[in-house]
Structure formats: C-alpha cells, structure tokens
Ligand SMILES: Nc1ncnc2c1ncn2[C@@H]1O[C@H](COP(=O)(O)OP(=O)(O)OP(=O)(O)O)[C@@H](O)[C@H]1O
C-alpha cells in the first residue's frame with residue numbers, strides 16, 4: 001500500500017522508518033543508535049562531533065588557528081560543563097533499557113511472555129487516519145499506540161488520548177508488528193516502529209509534539225546544521241589575505257596569565273554553524289580586572305551563561321535561567337558576561353553583542369547602574385537608565401550607549417521604541433514575574449526579537465510546573481513544545497505520580513518524565529544556594545523573640561475575640577473574606593493598639609460603617625481605651641513589641657555606635673509609628689516604602705550604606721522594597737511584624753546578610769506571645785506552610801483557605817503560655833536554656849514538583865518545626881547567655897529562640 005507521508009516521516013522522527021539521515025552522515029550503525037539514546041546530554045556532543053568530524057575533513061570553513069592550548073593547558077573549565085551535564089543526565093544514563101528497538105522481533109515487554117497478559121505493555125509509533133477504502137491513504141497524524149494486555153490507548157504526539165479500546169483478543173494485539181495496518185478504535189493505523197518502554201516513560205517518543213532532549217539534540221541540531229550549508233561560506237579568497245586577517249585575531253586578554261578565566265572554545269559543530277567569514281577561533285578571556293573580584297561560583301556562573309547564550313549548551317538555543325539564591329551576585333555575573341561579549345567573541349575575536357537590554361523592577365534600575373560602576377567604573381561601558389527625565393529616544397540617538405536599563409513598568413510604556421532597537425541580549429532581573437505568560441509584561445517581552453535571553457531570579461523555578469513552563473518557554477521558546485503537549489507529556493504524569501493514590505506504574509512514569517524534564521532544562525537552568533558564599537559572610541545570629549503583650553493589648557484582644565464578627569466567622573456564618581477583617585484587626589493590635597483605635601475611628605466616620613462585619617467587630621472597642629486616648633500620643637508600654645524594640649534600639653546604639661539597623665514592617669501605618677519612635681529618641685533615620693519615588697530609591701539605599709551616613713535606622717516596607725536591595729550598611733535587622741508568606745520575611749532578612757557585609761549580622765523577629773502572630777509563624781514553619789510552595793512573593797494571605805478548625809486556632813489567645821510555639825515542639829525542656837544542635841546540621845529541603853532528585857538544601861526555605869527545636873531556646877526568666885542585646889530586653893520577653901550560622905567565620 002502506498003501512503004502519504006505523516007509529519008514525522010518528513011522530519012526525521014527516529015522512531016519511524018525510513019529514518020532521516022542527515023547529509024554527510026553515513027547510516028548510523030546499531031551501536032551508534034544505542035549511544036544516541038543512552039544519554040541525552042552526551043548525545044549532542046556525540047552527534048555533533050560525529051557530524052562535524054566528517055564535515056571538518058573537507059570543510060574549508062573550519063579554521064582553527066593552531067594553539068598551544070593542549071600543551072600549555074589553558075583552564076577552559078570544560079569539565080564544568082561535563083560535570084553539570086552528567087549530573088543532569090545521571091538518571092537517564094544509568095538506565096540499562098535505553099535502546100531503540102528496530103524490528104518487531106525485538107519487542108520488549110515489561111515482563112516475560114509467560115506473564116499474565118494484562119501485565120504486558122508494548123508501545124508503537126503509528127500513523128493514523130479515519131478508516132477508508134481508498135488505496136492511497138492520507139494519514140492525518142502520528143501517534144503512539146500503547147497496548148496493555150487486551151486493551152490499548154492511542155495518544156497523539158501532544159500526549160492527548162485520541163482512541164481507546166478494551167476487550168480485544170490478546171492474541172491479536174500480541175501479534176502487532178511493524179508495517180502492519182489495522183483498524184483499531186475507529187481509526188486506521190499503520191505501525192511504523194516499536195518504542196522501547198524507556199523511550200515511552202521518558203516521554204521522548206513524543207518528541208515531535210513535545211520537544212524532548214532527544215529531539216533537540218538530534219533532529220534540531222541536525223536541522224540547524226544542515227539547513228543552509230552555504231550561507232556563510234568563506235569570502236576570503238586568497239591564502240595571503242586569510243593569513244593577514246588571522247594575524248590580527250588575538251585574544252583581548254592573555255589566556256595564559258595566572259588566574260585567567262578563559263571561556264570554553266566552541267566545538268566544530270558550533271564553528272560550522274556560526275563562524276562567519278572563516279575567522280579563526282580566538283580565546284575569549286574575562287577581563288582580569290573583573291576576575292580578581294569573582295567568587296568561584298561566579299566564575300562557573302559566567303561560563304554557564306556564556307555557553308548558554310552562545311548556543312553551546314543546547315544546539316540553536318540561546319536562553320538561560322540563573323536562579324541563584326539571593327545575594328549570590330547574579331548582577332556581577334551578568335555584568336561580566338555583557339562586558340565580555342561586547343568586546344570579544346570566539347570567532348576572530350569579533351564582539352558577539354552590541355546592545356543589551358536589562359529589564360528590572362523599578363527599585364533596582366539604579367542598583368544596576370551602580371553595580372556597573374562598581375565593577376567596571378564609568379569609562380569602560382556606557383549605560384543608560386530610563387526614567388521620567390531620560391527617555392528611550394535618547395538612548396536611540398546616542399550610539400555610544402550599549403546597555404539600556406529599564407523598569408518593567410517603563411518597558412510597557414516605551415514598548416514601541418524598544419521594539420525598534422536591535423538588542424542582542426535581553427536580561428530580565430527578578431524575572432520570576434514572567435511566570436505567567438499572559439500578563440502584559442510577559443507578552444511585551446516575548447514580542448521582542450532578541451534571541452539571547454536570560455532570566456535572573458532568586459526564587460526556585462520548579463515549584464509549579466506551569467510557571468516553570470512559562471519561564472523556560474520565555475528563554476528558549478518552543479523547547480518544551482506547546483503548553484497542551486507539555487501538560488500531557490510532563491505535567492500530568494508528574495503530578496499524578498505525586499498523589500498518595502498513585503499506582504506503582506504512575507509513580508514510575510512520573511519519575512521518568514520528571515527526570516527527562518530536569519535533564520533537558522538542567523542544561524540551561526542554574527541554581528546555587530547561599531551555602532556557596534557562606535564562607536565569605538560574617539556570622540549570622542538569628543533570634544525569634546516572643547514579646548509579652550501589654551495590658552491594654554490583652555484587654556482589646558479579648559474583646560475582639562469575643563466580638564460577634566469573630567463568633568460568626570467560627571460558625572461559618574459570614575461571607576468568605578470576613579475572617580480577613582478579623583485577622584487584620586488582630587495583627588494591627590499586635591503592632592500597636594493605637595493602630596486599631598485609628599481604624600475604628602476612621603470606620604465610624606466613614607459611610608461604610610454600616611457594613612455589618614466591621615461594626616460587629618469593633619462594637620464597644622473604643623470604650624476599652626482611656627477616655628482621652630490620643631493615637632498620636634501613643635506610648636511604648638501599650639505594645640509589648642514596641643517596648644522590646646525601643647530597648648533593643650537603645651542597646652544597639654549604646655554598644656555598637658558604628659552599626660546600623662534595618663527596621664522592617666509590612667505596613668506603612670506601622671512604619672509611621674516606628675518613625676515616630678525614632679524621632680522621639682533622636683535616632684537619625686531614612687525610609688523606603690511603596691510611596692518612595694523610584695528615582696530616589698537608590699539614593700536612599702546608597703546614603704544608608706555609606707560609611708559617612710549618620711543614619712542609624714533604615715525604615716523599610718518589606719513589600720515595597722524587599723526584592724533585590726542591598727542594605728549591607730545595616731548589620732542588625734528587626735522584623736517588626738510577620739507576614740503569612742515566609743518569602744516576604746526571608747527576602748527582607750537577606751538584605752543585610754550578603755556579600756560585602758563587614759559586621760556579624762543580628763536578626764530579630766518580634767512576635768507577640770500567645771497571639772495570632774505566633775500562629776502565623778507556626779504556619780510558616782509547619783508542614784502546611786512549607787509545602788504551600790511557597791517561596792513566592794506574589795502569594796498573599798488572600799490565597800489561603802482556612803477551615804473552621806484553623807480559624808478557631810487562629811482566634812484563640814493563649815494567655816498563660818510563655819511560648820505556644822515551643823509548647824507545640826514536643827520539647828522536653830522547661831525553657832531553661834536548652835542548647836540545641838546547630839541548624840547547619842539539618843539541611844533545609846524544599847518541595848519541588850519535579851521531585852526528589854531536585855531537592856537541595858535551600859536557605860530560602862523557612863526553618864521547619866524540627867529545625868527550630870534544634871535552635872538554642874530559653875524562657876526570658878532563664879536567660880543566661882552572654883548576649884548583651886537579649887539581656888537588655890529580657891524583662892519584656894517571654895521566650896527566645898536563637899541560632900548562629902557561620903560562628904567561626906573570620907571576617
Ligand atoms: N565577588 C564579589 N565580591 C564582593 N561583593 C560582591 C561580589 N559579588 C557580588 N557582590 C555584592 O553582593 C551584593 C549582592 O549582589 P547582587 O545584588 O547581585 O545579588 P543577587 O544575586 O542579585 O541577589 P537578589 O536575588 O537578592 O537580587 C551586591 O552588593 C554586590 O555588589
């Protein structure tokens with residue numbers, strides 16, 4: 001029977017016959033085929049090397065200048081890539097079943113023939129069409145046929161079921177072989193080949209619809225390689241001309257100098273594809289001026305980024321995600337990359353890029369400028385930052401600017417102009433916001449033509465597989481296929497395998513798909529944890545301080561809990577969001593009663609006072625305050641936390657007059673109170689919150705960090721300014737209130753304990769004993785909080801669903817406990833200075849949808865209950881530590897937890 005070719009037939013799906021054999025390549029031997037599927041990662045190298053080996057024999061365009069490299073041993077750090085790739089593919093390579101089965105005889109069944117028919121599973125690649133009597137079939141598509149015992153499933157290459165059948169005769173299904181045509185489930189099919197269980201389990205057999213690594217490394221590489229072989233044929237005709245031109249091609253910096261950092265050379269395949277005009281390969285060497293400052297992980301990061309954007313890691317793909325934890329110097333790594341590519345390139349030393357676009361949150365635009373200046377000075381590179389007074393047009397008009405830095409908001413406003421500029425490199429800082437591809441910013445950035453794209457994010461990217469897809473698809477569009485096919489092939493099986501009810505088969509499939517996805521994306525996603533710089537950082541002393549509430553606070557708290565609104569909440573009688581109003585009131589009260597007073601007064605005079613819930617909540621509350629209560633004249637004694645804070649500031653000021661404090665709250669109103677405290681005590685302060693002009697933010701940060709600044713306190717709204725800021729001028733950080741999302745707090749805490757910090761860092765988290773603040777903290781550190789994915793700043797309290805049980809717990813005041821959190825730890829101590837083991841012995845794990853093999857210690861994760869138990873802890877009455885700061889506040893504190901990281905680091 002003759003047939004029209006199905007799509008795969010034309011594109012060279014290796015699971016079908018006739019196989020696509022690239023030009024200049026001999027028919028692969030069976031052994032070669034085995035290698036091909038043994039390791040996806042190695043595959044690109046094997047395939048590429050083989051191809052180019054064959055080509056380079058006769059191809060005049062590959063012009064390697066003879067180098068002394070091998071004899072003198074330049075540190076190209078090639079083995080870094082190898083190590084990295086091997087790690088990514090470890091799972092795959094260790095699998096012994098990695099073979100393509102070419103003939104029906106080689107059908108692999110999961111168990112022996114004598115097994116129960118139901119347990120036999122076979123996989124076939126097929127083409128299908130609607131049944132017809134026509135001689136010349138018009139096949140409608142490729143599919144994968146899964147035969148299991150007496151039933152079968154037909155899936156298209158996007159992983160969607162397109163046919164199913166049960167109750168077939170086992171013998172009939174057992175006999176299926178290559179070349180056979182049959183009608184099955186209302187479709188006519190022709191069997192094109194047999195798929196090994198491993199190729200099915202890894203998802204590789206869906207390659208045309210998906211984009212598995214096998215597809216990438218074989219067909220795409222091949223397509224790229226052979227698409228237009230004559231496009232960049234050497235134009236230099238005379239031998240002398242060539243020689244002359246080569247002589248000028250020298251590395252910009254000496255690759256043999258001690259400590260030089262030399263980028264890996266492109267392989268033959270890369271040269272064949274990208275070397276224009278037959279230029280010789282020249283070493284790309286990072287500016288020694290930068291190398292001098294680089295940490296080891298940053299050197300590796302630069303090589304990684306270089307290889308990614310040069311298309312050396314995944315053929316024809318130039319995107320990367322650098323997801324290093326906060327404070328690891330992602331900015332410096334990018335600056336090094338930009339500076340290098342702007343001045344150098346592997347082909348004749350010609351620069352790879354001319355213009356770079358950096359998009360960042362508004363508050364970081366000037367930080368980028370500062371970092372450029374810090375590392376490169378003002379002469380080497382001309383950067384342009386867009387703000388109200390400096391428009392994109394100016395950048396366009398002045399050719400000497402090579403880097404444009406713009407906020408996400410401004411980018412949207414200037415998109416038309418930006419689109420008209422040819423950028424060669426696009427960097428999206430805090431790029432986690434692109435996780436939703438439908439938002440305007442993401443669509444705008446996707447629309448830019450630039451191929452070399454880098455996302456920087458401190459947040460782990462694999463926690464949500466859909467968001468993961470969006471980020472991956474942004475940097476390397478199409479690499480995972482379409483969203484629907486990705487969901488079918490990867491997301492659904494992976495999620496299913498994580499369900500408690502998952503069968504062994506589902507678990508295995510999910511794990512294999514996750515491994516495949518990791519292997520594929522691991523080539524261009526890099527994440528290192530804070531551990532890599534710990535040794536450069538001073539000690540960090542972290543304290544959780546449980547502050548006794550003041551008398552007025554207690555009375556008001558009881559009153560609120562007895563209100564009709566709270567009671568209705570607990571009976572489930574109120575609207576969905578009414579519990580949030582109650583929670584909000586309790587949190588305000590914990591910060592200071594005057595905040596609650598102001599809210600009640602404000603509501604009373606507003607037109608919405610009639611709204612039941614609030615009236616029910618605030619009823620009679622004003623009577624608890626003294627008759628002449630004036631919120632502007634608040635006292636410190638009225639709030640337990642404020643009292644502790646005030647004493648803490650005093651002792652820091654007294655004992656460490658050169659050190660500064662970052663004081664963080666989530667609320668502007670609370671910051672107002674803290675600001676007032678600063679004024680009353682005569683502390684010089686500066687402030688950054690949501691209202692601070694973007695253009696002023698860096699100035700404020702710089703002022704505070706400067707050793708000449710007289711500011712003692714930096715008042716920071718964590719929501720407004722948490723991300724990306726460097727506040728190393730401060731060495732004490734006080735979190736005045738707690739957020740539901742641990743990420744907000746962790747972000748804030750990371751502002752001071754980072755590279756460049758000279759003093760030991762003291763972190764104080766203040767919680768009001770027995771109140772909702774403890775409950776929120778418990779939620780942060782409990783399993784529930786830890787698994788909710790969590791380290792994501794966009795998640796707010798509104799996302800949390802509370803059961804009535806949980807609400808009951810939230811709305812309970814524990815008046816007699818020193819520390820409810822400690823009570824919950826099942827700790828046998830009585831608060832008498834229990835010295836737990838160091839936290840460092842207990843690596844922190846985070847949940848990741850890709851599975852266990854991805855789990856790494858991650859300091860972005862809040863501590864867990866069991867880790868907290870290992871911290872030193874003691875009640876206020878039993879404090880006998882020699883910590884002079886805690887000593888001074890013990891009177892108002894019912895309990896402490898303390899943990900010291902890097903105790904022995906010499907600064
Ligand atoms: N090699 C280095 N030596 C000294 N300081 C460094 C080095 N690398 C980075 N830094 C400094 O460390 C601080 C943190 O760097 P950076 O802001 O780039 O971190 P980041 O990885 O972007 O973190 P975040 O995710 O919080 O934005 C900056 O002040 C930077 O100048």
Ligand SMILES: [Mg+2]
Pocket residue numbers: 330331429724
């Ligand atoms: Mg940053």
